[in-house]
Amino acid sequence: MNILIISGSPRKKGLVSQMLDIMREEAEHRGDSVQTVFTNDLNIKPCIGCMACRSKERCVLGEDDSQRVLKMLQNADAIIMGAPCYWVISQDR
Numbered sequence: 001m002n003i004l005i006i007s008g009s010p011r012k013k014g015l016v017s018q019m020l021d022i023m024r025e026e027a028e029h030r031g032d033s034v035q036t037v038f039t040n041d042l043n044i045k046p047c048i049g050c051m052a053c054r055s056k057e058r059c060v061l062g063e064d065d066s067q068r069v070l071k072m073l074q075n076a077d078a079i080i081m082g083a084p085c086y087w088v089i090s091q092d093r
Helices: 015-029 052-056 065-075
Strands: 002-007 033-038 078-082
Touching: 002 015, 002 065, 015 033, 015 078, 033 065
Parallel strands: 002 033, 002 078
Antiparallel strands: none
């Protein structure tokens, strides 16, 4: 099985990353192929709204990490995503 792990955490040694590492280790132990993407490391250019993709059926901007990750998503049998949820309890209640 080809598994893609996407980590949305900016901390490579934080709790989300540790959880995803455990999942990676277990999948590799079972013989699965695992790739990990750290969203914080990606270089993705924003859409400029030129609409050229509608006629050309592809983005006309230079290739960036979004195309690479899209190919990885298409080739994955399973996708595991992890991201932190930061929140603060207001003291003004």
